[in-house]
Amino acid sequence: MTLYARFAANLDAILDALEGEGALPSGLERRAVAVEPPRDPAHGDLATNAAMVLAKGARTNPRALAERIAPRLAALDEVVGAEVAGPGFINVRLAPTIWHDELRAILSEGSAYGRSRAGAGRRVNVEYVSANPTGPMHMGHCRGAVVGDALANLLEAAGYAVTREYYVNDAGAQVDVLARSAHLRYLEALGRQIGEIPEGLYPGDYLKPVGERLAKEFGELYADAPEAIWLDIFRRTTVEAMLDLIRADLALLGVHHDLFASERQVQESGAVDRAFALLGEKALVYRGTLPPPKGKTPKTEDGSDWEPTELTLFRSTEFGDDQDRPIKKSDGSWTYFAADTAYHMQKLQASDELINVWGADHTGTVKRTQAAVQALAGRPALDVKIVQMVRLLRAGELVKMSKRSGSFVTLAEVVEEVGKDVVRFTMLTRKNDAQMDFDFAKVVEASKDNPVFYVQYAHARIRSLYRRAAEAGLDPGSPADLDLLDDEELGLVRIAAQFPRIVEAAAQAHEPHRVAFYLGDLAAAFHALWNRGNDDPSRRFLIEDNPELTSARLMLAGALGQVIRNGLNIMGVAAAEEMQ
Secondary structure, three states, X not given: OOHHHHHHHHHHHHXXXXXXXXXXXXXXXOOOOOEEOOOOHHHOOXXXXXXXXXXXXXXXXXXXXXXXXXXXXXXXXXXXXXXXXXXXXXXXXXXXXXXXXXXXHHHHHHHHOXXXXXXXXXXXXXXXXXXXXXXXXXXXXXXXXXXXXXXXHHHHHXXXXXXXXXXXXXXXXXXXXXXXXXXXXXXXXXXXXXXXXXXXXXXXXXXXXXXXXXXXXXXXXXXXOOHHHHHHHHHHHHHHHXXXXXXXXXXXXXXXOOEEEEHHHHHHOOHHHHHHHHHHHOOOEEEEOOOOOOOOOEOOOOOOOEOOOOEEEEOHHHHOOOOOEEOEOOOOOEOHHHHHHHHHHHHHXXXXXXXXXXXXXXXXXXXHHXXXXXXXXXOOOEEEEEEOOEEEXXXXXXOOOOOOOOOOOEHHHHHHHHOHHHHHHHHOOOOOOOOEEEEOOHHHOOOXXXXXXXXXXXXXXXXXXXXXXXXXXXXXXXXXXHHHOOHHHHHHHHHHOOHHHHHHHHHHHOOOHHXXXXXXXXXXXXXXXXXXXXXXXXXXXOOOOOHHHHHHHHHHHXXXXXXXXXXXXXXXXXXXXXXX
């Protein structure tokens, strides 16, 4: 149980007692009651809004209610003071021993500090990347890969059972184009002259090894054969080759999936028929026409080019969508939305909750997909995290990339240049739906303005401190008198103690960037404490002629380093042992 959860339980007990005494009505909704750090640390160690939340239901003044709660909080053994502030907030000051105990807990729990069972084993499917299998990963895929993978790590740390999934779009027209492109490279490998790659095909050199493999396997067998003979074979073979390439690219980023689900297999399994038979039983499927597109009117003699067509539709407006959605085309074939709905039905069979990490180009399909999932599950069960595009810069100049022209900058090239950890950390320095610039020069800059460097530098300084202590014959693991730590030093323990709360809140909100933000704040506080020793030698962490104080400060530094490592681990980033 976190420090904040423990005090929330104490507060609950106080509120229960007030109810028992008749000072509060029974059954008041308490979900909005919070125990959290005050915005200004000078106001105390903890703050609660209990009186503000409950006063209306209790038909009393918030400040008057706060003045009944505060003395009971002040009477707790661990509390040295509880004060009512403003209209009814309560600020609580804790005894220094609380922070001593928390420091020891960080060191004793080690890599487990911050992990919890808040998720109670709830099964969550996180689908991310899911790029069309038509080539290697580029920077357009990178951000979603990192956000999805870090979110999966975060959920696991908070006690959820997570499945990492990649949906392979291997049934659309784009994979037919891929197969034709591979056939051209197959002919090239056989020594045929192919000239310029025709418009509409994938021109990238990454298909040359695929063509060579196909030439080695099939020889001249399909060189002059009609497309209908070889298209399916080349499609399947090339998609698998692209998936091998994608897996290798993602591995460079430290990303691995548990499942690769095939759109083609979903369609061939009959899952689409089953999904819409189920929705039909719920009276959510009907024959009808859609309203005209924006700016169009029904076809008339005046020359309007839109004519209503009767289609099979899903009643997605019953679940918050803007309009009902077609599930069959006019030719009777299933729409992509129908296949996607069936895919989500399959995921629901093995999961309690679904999270999709999608690129900004999928924004328009969010409502309909959430509507379909809600209809199938009988409850809202899908959260979609939209990841905005990343602008790739080099010293401020835009780096242009075009997947279809074959001139794009690959994920592998970026990782090779700046390293996996820099890429992953940088991708989490902005909220997923905020625009991002990735400048090759800035992300490796040794500056406090670069959060990647600043957090890693904090950890490297702590590791260096431990090495210097060992060289001086000091044992960082020896017992220490934590009463020697001053209030400024205990202030860092207060920040470190927020880590378990950050993990739980970030997991609940599905926002892994919160961990990066938190680590930035912790690193800044540590550097400020470190730098005070530049002006005053007595404030340094390592004082050879004062081993007692040094031991206490080494314990503090060790605990901070542990929290940084634990946070970086959630982000999928290795902690730096030293900085060059």
